Amino acid sequence: MIASHLGRPKGRVVQGMSLAPVAAHLAGLLGAQVRMADDCVGDGAAKMAAGLRAGEALLLENLRFHAEEEANDAGFARRLAALAELYVNDAFGAAHRAHASVVEITRHLATPASGLLMDGEIQALSRLRESPDKPYVAVLGGAKVSDKIDLMLNLIDKVEAILIGGAMAYTFLKASGVPIGGSRSEDDRLDHANAILTRGKNSGVRIRLPLDHVVAPSPEPGAPSRTTPGPEIEDRLVGLDVGPQTRAAYAAEIARARTVFWNGPVGLCEVPPYDEGTGAVARAIAATGGFTVVGGGDSIAAVNRLGLAARFSHVSTGGGASLEFLSGVDLPGILALADAAPNAGCGR
Ligand code: ADP
Ligand code: MG
Numbered sequence: 001m002i003a004s005h006l007g008r009p010k011g012r013v014v015q016g017m018s019l020a021p022v023a024a025h026l027a028g029l030l031g032a033q034v035r036m037a038d039d040c041v042g043d044g045a046a047k048m049a050a051g052l053r054a055g056e057a058l059l060l061e062n063l064r065f066h067a068e069e070e071a072n073d074a075g076f077a078r079r080l081a082a083l084a085e086l087y088v089n090d091a092f093g094a095a096h097r098a099h100a101s102v103v104e105i106t107r108h109l110a111t112p113a114s115g116l117l118m119d120g121e122i123q124a125l126s127r128l129r130e131s132p133d134k135p136y137v138a139v140l141g142g143a144k145v146s147d148k149i150d151l152m153l154n155l156i157d158k159v160e161a162i163l164i165g166g167a168m169a170y171t172f173l174k175a176s177g178v179p180i181g182g183s184r185s186e187d188d189r190l191d192h193a194n195a196i197l198t199r200g201k202n203s204g205v206r207i208r209l210p211l212d213h214v215v216a217p218s219p220e221p222g223a224p225s226r227t228t229p230g231p232e233i234e235d236r237l238v239g240l241d242v243g244p245q246t247r248a249a250y251a252a253e254i255a256r257a258r259t260v261f262w263n264g265p266v267g268l269c270e271v272p273p274y275d276e277g278t279g280a281v282a283r284a285i286a287a288t289g290g291f292t293v294v295g296g297g298d299s300i301a302a303v304n305r306l307g308l309a310a311r312f313s314h315v316s317t318g319g320g321a322s323l324e325f326l327s328g329v330d331l332p333g334i335l336a337l338a339d340a341a342p343n344a345g346c347g348r
Contacts, residue, residue, distance in 0.1 A: 001049060001052075001057070001058045001059075001060060001083060001084055002026070002057060002058070002059045002060065003040055003059075003060040003063055003080065003101055004019060004022070004059075004060075004062070004063065004091070005062065005063055005064050005069075005091070005094060005099075005101075006018075006019055006022070006062050006064070007062075007064070008064065009062060009064050009065055010064070010067075011064065011065070011066060011067025011068075011069075011070065012065065012067075013065045014065070017062055017064075017065075018061065018062060019036070019059055019060075019061055019062050020036055022059065023035075023036040023059040026057070026059065030057060032055055032056060032057055033055070033056045033057070034056075034057045034058070034059055035048055035052070035056060035057070035058045035059070036058075036059050036061070037049075037058060037059070037060050037061055038061050039060075039061050039065070040060035040061050040062070040063050040065070040066065040080065041060075041066070041076065041079040041080055041083070042079070045058075045060060045083060046082070046083060049083045049084070060083075063080075063099075063100075063101050068100055069099050069100045069101060070097070070099050070100075071100070072098050072099055072100050072102075072103055072104045073100050073104065074100075074104055074107075076100045076104075077100040077101070077104035077105040077107070077108055078108050080100065080101060080105055080108075081105050081108035081109045082108075084109065085109070085110075086109065086110070086111070086113070087105060087106065087109040087112040087113070088112075088113045088114070088115045089102065089106075089112065089113075089114055089115060089118055089333060089337060090114070090115025090116065090117045090118050091118070091333070092117055092118045092121040092122070092317070092318045092321055092322075092333075093317060093318045093319050093320075093321050094321065094333060095118070095318070095321045095325075095331040095332070095333030095334050096320055096321040096324045096325075096329070096331045096332070096333070097332070097333065098332040098333075102332065102333040102336065103332050103333060103336040106336040106337060106339070106340040107340065111340070112336070112337055112340045113337070114334075114337050117317075118334075118337075120314070121314075121316060121317075121318050121321075121322065121325075122325075122334065124293055124313065124314035124316065125293070125316065125318075125322060125325045125326060127291065128158075128259065128261055128291075128293060128326060129158075129325065129326055129328070132158060132159075132258075132259040132291070133258040133259050133290065133291060134160065134258060134259070135160040135161070135256055135257045135258060135259070136158055136159045136160060136257065136258070136259040136260075136261075137159060137160060137161045137162075137163065137253055137254055137256075137257035137259070137260050137261075138155050138159050138161070138162045138163070138260070138261045138262070138263075139162075139163045139165070139250065139254070139260065139261070139262040139263075139264075139266070139281055139285070140152065140162060140163070140164055140165075140166075140168065140262075140263055140264050141164070141165040141166025141167075141168065141169070141263070141264035141265050141266040141267075141278070141281075141299075142166045142167070142168060142263065142264025142265060142296060142298065142299070143166065143167050143168065143264070144167070144168060144186060145168045145171045145172070145186050145189045145192065145193055146186055146189055146192075147323065148168065148263070148264075148323065149189070149192050149196070150323075150324075150327040150328075150329075151263075151323050151326055151327045152196050153196065153199065153327075154326065154327045154328045155261075155326070156196070156199050156200055156203050156205050156207075157203070159205060160205065160206065160257075161205065161206040161207070161208060161253050162200065162205065162206070162207045162208070163208050163250045163253055163254075163281075164207065164208065164209055164210070165210060165242045165246070165250070165264075165265075165266025165267065165277060165281070166264050166265055166266045166267065167183070167184045167268075168186075168264070169209055169210050169239070169242075169266075170183040170184055170185045170239055171185040171186045171187075171189055171190065171193050172193045172196075172197065172207075172209050173185075173209055173210070173231060174187075174190060174193075175190040175191075175193035175194045175197065176194075176197065176209065178209075178231050178232055179232045179233060179234075179235075180232075180233045180239065181215070181233035181234050181235050181236060181237045181238060181239070182233075182235070182236060182237060182238045183233055183238045183239040184238070206253075208249070208250070208253070209231065210231060210239075210242045210243065210246040211230070211231055211243070211245040211246045211249060212227060212228050212229065212230060212231065212242070212243030212244065212245045212246055213227070213228045213231070213233060213239040213240070213241065213242060213243050213246075214226070214227055214228075214239070214240055214241035214242070214243055214267070214273070214274060214276075214277070215227075215228055215233055215234075215237040215238060215239050215240065216237065216238065216240055217236060217237060217238070218238065219238060219240055219268055219271065219274075221271050221272075225240065225273065225274075227243045227244060228243060240267055240268045240271075240274040241266065241267030241268065241269075241273070241274040241275075241276060241277040241278075242266045242267060242277035243277075246277070247276075247277055247280040247281070250266075250280075250281060250284065251280060251281075251283075251284035254281070254284040254285055254288060255284060255287070255288065257288055257290055258288070258290040258291065259290055259291045259292075260285050260288060260290060260291075260292045260293070261292075261293050261294075261295070261326070262281065262282075262285055262292075262293070262294045262295070262299060263294070263295045263296045263299055263322075263323065264296055264298070264299055265278040265298050265299055265302050266278050266281055269298070269302045270298075275302070275305075278299075278302050279302075279306055282294075282302060282303055282306050282308050283306070283308065285312070286308045286311035286312065287311075290313075291313045292311075292312045292313045292314070293312065293313060293314045293315075293316055294312050294314075294315055294316065295315075295316035295317075295318065295319070295322045295323070296319065296322075297319060300315055300317065303315070321333075
């Protein structure tokens with residue numbers, strides 16, 4: 001039996017978030033019959049579970065159609081647990097959530113276990129968190145500083161350098177007093193950005209900001225773009241990618257590294273030509289031969305477009321869970337497995 005979250009239906013049945021299309025696709029991947037229960041608990045699901053034959057799978061409908069899931073409700077967890085004899089959690093991407101199917105259910109089934117993806121994520125991210133080969137360099141880009149403040153504070157104790165790109169770079173540049181024209185910045189995070197820069201300086205960690213940019217009057221495809229000579233951006237222009245000086249400087253930092261963690265594209269990588277900085281970073285990381293991890297949906301999509309996924313040591317699909325893990329948080333889903341079965345997960 002397979003149970004999963006899909007989207008954020010907030011405890012109500014939302015047809016567009018049904019797992020039915022997943023059942024069809026999964027059947028193709030498994031080459032097996034995948035039955036679909038229209039609710040994850042209750043008599044219908046129980047009957048289908050009891051009627052399963054060897055080699056068949058049963059996909060339960062979206063767990064989040066029940067508000068009790070996110071409430072980590074014991075009664076709901078017990079009803080789910082009643083369908084099965086064993087429990088394997090392979091949803092690393094949900095391990096930062098104390099939800100019924102993640103945490104409470106481990107109290108109602110014997111010897112809960114971690115799955116292969118869960119183990120792979122824990123192993124790779126534990127290596128980053130606990131024993132990275134030095135030099136360790138982090139590359140952080142993407143949309144928002146606010147997503148990554150705790151991560152950066154934790155990384156400062158571990159890395160030699162943090163290379164910043166993407167839209168979040170403009171908040172850091174603005175905080176440092178560099179004009180950023182019309183580029184996106186999170187003005188309510190300027191203090192955080194400054195605190196991180198100061199922490200880096202005090203710890204001897206190089207926190208590097210873009211030296212130049214690719215700019216245009218707007219992010220629309222086809223808008224005339226050009227490269228700035230330095231870090232400043234004129235009024236009425238927006239920064240959309242790191243420029244060639246930045247790409248070269250970051251590639252040189254990456255080439256010296258034995259461990260690299262990368263999260264977040266360094267430019268508006270869905271819109272060519274603003275994908276070139278992200279391409280340069282991805283190629284530099286793939287070329288190191290060290291231990292390399294990429295995380296984040298948009299970053300992974302970029303790596304896949306470049307055909308470079310196989311050249312990374314680990315592609316972390318955990319999203320927010322990966323970032324929390326690397327921020328130093330013990331994730332409730334992993335703790336629950338470890339509490340219930342001391343040999344499961346946790347860097348085995
Ligand atoms: P990930 O999914 O890899 O964790 P994020 O979701 O944090 O990354 O951010 C990715 C998004 O940030 C992408 O859609 C990308 O286009 C956008 N982005 C990066 N740099 C810029 C920029 N300079 N201007 C606008 N958007 C940007
Ligand atoms: Mg994203």
